[in-house]
Amino acid sequence: MAQESYKDKKVITIGIVRELTGLSERQIRYYEERKLIFPERTAGGSRKYSFSDIELLMDIAEKIEDGVQTYEIRQEMIKDKKKAEEARLRKKMIQGQLNAQFGVRKI
Amino acid sequence: MAQESYKDKKVITIGIVRELTGLSERQIRYYEERKLIFPERTAGGSRKYSFSDIELLMDIAEKIEDGVQTYEIRQEMIKDKKKAEEARLRKKMIQGQLNAQFGVRKI
DNA sequence: CGTGTAAGGAATTCTGACACG
DNA sequence: CGTGTAAGGAATTCTGACACG
Numbered sequence: 001m002a003q004e005s006y007k008d009k010k011v012i013t014i015g016i017v018r019e020l021t022g023l024s025e026r027q028i029r030y031y032e033e034r035k036l037i038f039p040e041r042t043a044g045g046s047r048k049y050s051f052s053d054i055e056l057l058m059d060i061a062e063k064i065e066d067g068v069q070t071y072e073i074r075q076e077m078i079k080d081k082k083k084a085e086e087a088r089l090r091k092k093m094i095q096g097q098l099n100a101q102f103g104v105r106k107i
Numbered sequence: 108m109a110q111e112s113y114k115d116k117k118v119i120t121i122g123i124v125r126e127l128t129g130l131s132e133r134q135i136r137y138y139e140e141r142k143l144i145f146p147e148r149t150a151g152g153s154r155k156y157s158f159s160d161i162e163l164l165m166d167i168a169e170k171i172e173d174g175v176q177t178y179e180i181r182q183e184m185i186k187d188k189k190k191a192e193e194a195r196l197r198k199k200m201i202q203g204q205l206n207a208q209f210g211v212r213k214i
Numbered sequence: 215c216g217t218g219t220a221a222g223g224a225a226t227t228c229t230g231a232c233a234c235g
Numbered sequence: 236c237g238t239g240t241a242a243g244g245a246a247t248t249c250t251g252a253c254a255c256g
Contacts, residue, residue: 006113006158011127013247015149015226016118025227026238034237042122044246046227051113069236120226122247132248133217141216151225153248176215 010040010048017049021057028057034070036060036077117147117155124156128164135164141177143167143184 014025021028031037032047037056039047049057063073121132128135138144139154144163146154156164170180 009158011123012118013120013123013226014228016120016155019149020118024238026240029228030237042126042246044227045229046246048123051116064237071236120247121249131217133219136249137216149225151248152250153225171216178215 004052007051010050010053012049012051012054014039014047014049017054017057020054021061023057023061027061031057031060031070034074036070036074111159114158117157117160119156119158119161121146121154121156124161124164127161128168130164130168134168138164138167138177141181143177143180 012020014028017023017028018025028037029047032039037049037053037060039049039053042048060073064070119127121135124130124135125132135144136154139146144156144160144167146156146160149155167180171177
């Protein structure tokens with residue numbers, strides 16, 4: 001669970017990301033500046049992205065086209081992240097209750 | 108079936124491949140020269156590899172260390188490819204027989 | 215045979231800034 | 236606000252060759 005070996009590995013340079021997303025390097029770097037995307041860096045300082053980042057960039061681009069501002073997109077992302085975290089906790093608690101009541105291990 | 112969207116997409120530059128495999132760029136390029144690996148190219152001429160390529164490179168490196176020559180590795184690869192193709196055909200034929208006899212669609 | 219290396223050049227990427235709006 | 240662009244520099248990659256063994 002939650003391994004995603006390839007999808008989340010940051011190995012793609014910005015030029016390839018440009019080709020894959022159709023965005024300009026300027027746009028890609030700007031979305032990073034606005035804290036929407038978080039590439040890693042090589043020893044020399046070049047940005048490295050994952051396939052997940054590429055998907056995220058395309059989502060972002062779509063919203064921008066729809067007139068949504070980067071700040072709003074960021075708020076959405078934070079909200080979604082919280083929701084995901086809550087869902088994770090709820091699941092964990094239910095699991096705990098089941099274990100306590102029935103001694104169930106993994107469903 | 109056989110989509111492998113991320114694993115087979117050629118998007119990784121040689122420097123990252125070097126880091127991921129621990130091989131030198133010289134080695135990586137040499138294995139290409141010996142037709143063991145087939146990166147794509149960017150418009151500017153830079154090599155692009157996939158995650159599959161990286162796995163293959165590590166297999167190759169292991170064999171080289173064991174004293175196997177690139178020519179032999181290549182022969183093995185060709186043989187394996189043929190076997191895979193035969194297995195695919197066999198499967199297809201059996202499927203065809205089942206369809207003819209029982210009118211089965213997909214198992 | 216497989217790999218290291220120095221050489222020179224070309225493609226890639228980086229940052230900070232100015233521009234427009 | 237979001238994006239284009241020219242500027243200068245640094246990191247990356249490329250090829251062909253010489254070397255060793």
